[in-house]
Amino acid sequence: MRLPTSSPRMPFRSGRRTNDNAGEFETFLEGWIVRQEHYLEELLSAQHNCHESRDDDLNDLISRVLSHYQHWFTSLERTFLWITGFKPGLTFRLVTNSVDDLSEDQTRRMNRLFEETKAEERILSNELATVQESIAASPMMHLARLTGRPVNGEVRDEEAVMKSLRSAMESVVARADNLRMKTTRKVVEILSPVQNVKFLTAATQLQLSFRSWGLQRDSKGASNE
Template identity: 45%
Template sequence: MAQNPTEPNVLESFMTFFQGWLVRQQSFLEQLHHSISSESANEVNQQKSLIEQVLAHYQEYYEETAKLARQDVFLLFCPPWLSSFERTLLWAAGYKPSLILRIVDGAVKDLTDEQTRRMEEVKAETKNGEKELTETLARLQQSVAAPPMVALARRIGRIMDGEISSLDSAIEALKTSMLRVLEDADSLRKSTVSKVVEILSPVQTLKFLAAAAQFQLQVRRWGMERDSQKALTGVV
């Protein structure tokens, strides 16, 4: 039976990367806050440079998760490097793109009428993209629960050679579909951020990126503390 288990060193390598990525995320958050507080007209180039660095930081994360997904896409849909609380917020192995827009609404209060109009267009496009992907995810879940897959799974302990091939084919088809969903979801997340950055001014973008980083790090901190408390008390 053909298998493609995640090699321990591959997962360990990603988890090491992720810990370092979070450290850099905290550093960028501090730089963003400093840039916002020292706002002045002659610092526009520095602001744009920082924005580019932060966006490259996120792109690095997407590239690393894409590598891991090619090894074992199932890991991305239930990532062991996240806390249990962080996992409850996942949609297609990441945050919903619409969350990005809610963060903008909370962090940027000085949008012009034209910016507001363009943001509404992005919200509509993002909503449609999320709807399509959510429907695709639902179909995937239905296919996993469909009689042929369930029957094969129940017979795994007494499966015959011919059925092994059928099970392998079903799992490979599921992997391919999940990988495609992940790629499409990441594409929607990245395109949403790109559209937002294109609409906002540099200072507004700094505020948005700072709020996004703050949100992620706070969720991370709270989730890890919650898991630690559960471990100490034995609560599941």
């Protein structure tokens, strides 16, 4: 089965495009969620009939679902996402909860991949913490908090510092996205087609549930204002 490759990263958008980008993102997200709901229906049907389906048909569905998830990590979405998108380690919990027939070899490979992934997670978390500390420790950030405005004569230096920090943050975010997709691809390679259908069904259901809970929470918060 051919797995989707990472999509190219587009350049950072200027602040003047923020509102337009937000509108584009909302439109994209609505369509993405609708397509994901359709894929969930396909996955549930495939899971129900998986023992009657050909591996080629299941692999085609798996590849399309993974491609759909890959679309989430385009440059437009990265403008709004943070490294705190789901941790790759969650992938292994989903496998544990949805796939109950792993062989000994699959279990060993999953455990090895889990340890590798956790190590990369720690590296990225430490790098994120370093960038955040640098931003918080920026002298101009401190002065801006005290005065509520930039300090004359130091704006250019501050812009250079923030540009450097922004670049570092974008690098961490991009690598976090890549780690999520790399982990998912490797898990898919370990599992059989039937097991992958179970795993992706659980992942899709969880993501849609998170969105539903988030909308309910936002609606409740807005009604209390």
